[in-house]
Amino acid sequence: MKITVRVWRQPNSQADGRMVSYEVDQVSEDMSFLEMLDVLNERLTHEGQDPIAFDSDCREGICGMCGVVINGEAHGPVQTTTCQLHMRSFKDGDEIDIEPWRAEGFPILKDLIVDRSAFDRIIQAGGYITAPTGAAPDAHAAPVPKNAADKAFDAATCIGCGACVAACPNGSAMLFTAAKITHLGLLPQGQPERDSRVLGMVAQHDEEGFGGCTNIGECAAVCPKEIPLETISRLNRDLLGALVRGDSN
């Protein structure tokens, strides 16, 4: 199939960007979206043009590196990562708009690449957990209810791709932050620092310039790991509790 892509081209973080159209020939429907971009980049390189810069790493949907806004939707029309989106989701002759995540907390570095270090700093602000090191503990020394284990695991599948921020009408990273809060907050290992963690992470979230949550749910609708919206309400519960109790750390 033959498609046209309109891509956001921006040479560096300071320069102005614009949408540029490219035609891509001989696209197989079995190609992933990133392979289609690889084919286009190969051609651009041969023609002596600057290839389109985009992030990718594992290309199997588990690392969270790739991520672009395709036709106005974070990660495109299928609820998965961009690398797991295939060209069969598009039709011959389609015009596809590709843009970087757009948020104050995610400055654009080049073309489709944004700097997501803000997420690392949010995780850092959560601090440590007091898990004892040394010999492996007995398997059942710290019992975890099945339900809590399941929910904690669901939250822990967050790969930090940033789609929640890109989709949120307020540019909020609450779904990401809430996933990190939830997966430790539900486990016994996460209890001692539960208050300081939520206070630290939310303060850093706001510091990074992300917006507030208005419970619209766009984030959960595009999340490739299907982190449920209720994790945000859990974060709110933890946050209000911590604010009432006061920061002990």
Add this chain to the structure above:
Amino acid sequence: MALKALMAVTGLFMVLFLILHVYGVLQAFGGREVYNAYATHLHQFGVPILHYNWFLWIIGVVLLIAVLGHIYAAAHLTVRDWRARTGAGRRYQTNKGRRGNQRSYASFTLRIGGVYLGLYVIFHLLNLTAGTIHPGGATPDPYQLLLNNFKVWWVVLIYTLGMIAVGFHLRHGVWSALTTLGAHTGLKARRRLNILAYILSFGIAIGFLLVPWAIVVGVIH
């Protein structure tokens, strides 16, 4: 950090007031005596522990604090959110997918609807509380004031639009406030919160609208 909680608590407090208010307004179906007796009792509520009119003044002051808190939080959060999404205007270049995946009309219009509601409340206070604007003719009789007021077509129109705005604002607002306070614990809770939001938004908007429209069609006369 607590701005969203302030938003939620002040909003829910105003919803409680609206529930009491709609109960009062519906007294109009009881006829002139019932309605006027209710109005008189509001002024005397709490006497002799409170003095005459004190009850209404206390409610008024508390509501004013709630409204100001709500507006203060909304303004701060809105400015922050607009900055976070890189400007209030167009965010992505594409013309596709602009309505998102699941945002509802009510959530879309929450902010602008709040501004409309503010204007509506000012009109409503000048119209039926202070009595500065009395299109149908002034009268000391509360029931007669109601009748006079809703004989005027554009007053009915303003109240109808105002109540539609209330309905939409509460549909997303109630759900969002309770979620912000941590009540959204799972799928079941989500369904319950949404049902509650629908009941409150429809109940309050329709409850208020019954009276002006009953006057228009002549049920209340």
